[in-house]
Amino acid sequence: MGTCYLMKGRENAAKPYRAEWYDFFSKPGKRKIGGTKTFATLREGNRWWQDMERENAAYFRGETRVRSCKFGAFATAWADDLAYSENTNKSYRSNVRALIKHFGEETPVAAITAADVRAMKADLKRRGRSDGTIRVRLVVLNKLMQAAIVEGLRSDDPTQGVERPAEVRHRARIVTLDEILQVVEKLDERLRAPVLLAWYTGLRIGEVCGLHIENLNLDRARLQIVQIMFQDGTERVGAKNGRDDQWVGLAAQIVEVLREHLRKFPPLPSGHIFSYVGRDGSLKPLGQAYLRRHFRKACEAAGLSGRMPKFHELRHSCATYLAENEASAYAIKALLRHSRLDTSQRYIDELEVDQLLETLDRVHGAQSGEPAEPAELAESAELVAA
Structure with missing residues (x-):
């Protein structure tokens, strides 16, 4: 609506006043009538038109859409x-x-x-x-x-000022080299290579299951992250962060493990390197659920102390192993393909705190003849860090 004219009508004695309005988007000289409405009094017509103008202005400001958006x-x-x-x-x-x-x-x-x-x-x-x-x-x-x-649906955020509970980070269960070798002994031969690959390279479980033979170059000791397999068995082309140029270097030990695996278990026609024998006796691409389940059973059979590790914690174990061997944060970031350097630096920081606590334990134990209490060690660590 654009222009409105209130005029005296002749066709309706009960409502002698008539309003005519014209479309906003009509061309000059060719105004198109938008509609008519009749009123008993001129005041009633004016009040109606003022209400219409307010609604019209609110619509173009987006207020009508805001009120109606559920x-x-x-x-x-x-x-x-x-x-x-x-x-x-x-x-x-x-x-x-x-x-x-x-x-x-x-x-x-x-x-x-x-x-x-x-x-x-x-x-x-x-x-x-x-x-x-x-x-x-x-x-x-x-x-x-x-x-x-x-989207312009509101001007403020009602969650601002509402305190969130503090985030509690639980430390990962680190799997040592001796422990992973014990676990591998309890696994089926087909599953040993994918578990060792995850521990040595820090690959995620979806990246391990989605590895194809065309993305593996053992002569140059590296592999490329191209496909990721999800829990439901579907695959997506592209790495987790959307990049398709992620190359991962392979240590000499894991290269030999993969060579032996491919010699015993050739890739599937689909190109998948890792597979398992289904209930019907056919070979199927290795899936996340199958690998997680058998990894957990192998950890229990190996009698690992403490909490049983999750498969993803092999990735944390890889980073911790690198930090223990004095790898820099940049090297850890390159291998594990972290998007931020501080994520890689966290493993080095945690290792330094552990080493500090061990040092304090030895010092206080030598002075007092008995180990210090954990609370005292933590307090000493905070004082040294400060």
């Missing part, structure tokens, strides 16, 4: 557009469904307040949810609100 539809569309890994997308969608269930599918995006967010946090605590669950839920809601701000 949280359920917006959050679902946002989660469907995510382009992370399979497991990450699955986690995001699960948290989005929980948020929709809490706030309501028909609630406008702009109507969610900081008080609503605090109420959600209190409700999760009351239901006995862990601090980690509450933190992830708030992080996902924060990302949703940031996307809503970008």
Whole structure:
């Protein structure tokens, strides 16, 4: 609507006043009538037109769209557009469904307040949810609100000012060289090479299962990360961070292991290097679930002390082994293909703290004749670090 004319009409005695309005987008000289409406009094017509002008201005400012955008539809569309890994997308969608269930599918995006967010946090605590669950839920809601701000659906983020539970990082269970050799002895011959490859190179489980023969060059002692196999058996071309030029160097020991594996177990027609014998007796590409399950059983059979390691912790073990042998953070970053240097530096920092605690243990033990308490060692380490 653009221009409105209120005039005295003749065709309706009960409502003698008529409003005519014209389209905003009509060409000059060819104005197209948008519609007509009749009123009993001139004041009634003026009030109606003022309301129409306010609604029209609100529409072009986006306020009408803001009021009509429902949280359920917006959050679902946002989660469907995510382009992370399979497991990450699955986690995001699960948290989005929980948020929709809490706030309501028909609630406008702009109507969610900081008080609503605090109420959600209190409700999760009351239901006995862990601090980690509450933190992830708030992080996902924060990302949703940031996307809503970008889309112009709201001007502020209601999660700001709502304190998140502190993130607790559990140290990885490091598998030593002696332990990995004990585990390998308990594995089927077909599974020994992929486990050793993960320990020596720090490959992720999807990268191990998705390795093809055309991406392996044993003469030059390196392999290329091209395919990644997901938990459901599907494959994606391209490394985790989207790069397709990721080459990984191979130590002489793992080169010999792979040569022996290929001599005993040739690649499948599909090109997969690692395989297993299915229940029907046919060879199938090695999958994540199968490898994880048999790795866990081998760890239990080997009688490893402490907590049983997860397969991904072979990657952490590789980085720790490099740090123990005085590899630089840049070397660890290059082999494990970290996107940030501080991720690689963390392994060196943790090793230095462990070495410091061992030194303090020896010093205090020599002075007092007995080992120091762990709390005292930790306090001493903090004082030295300061």
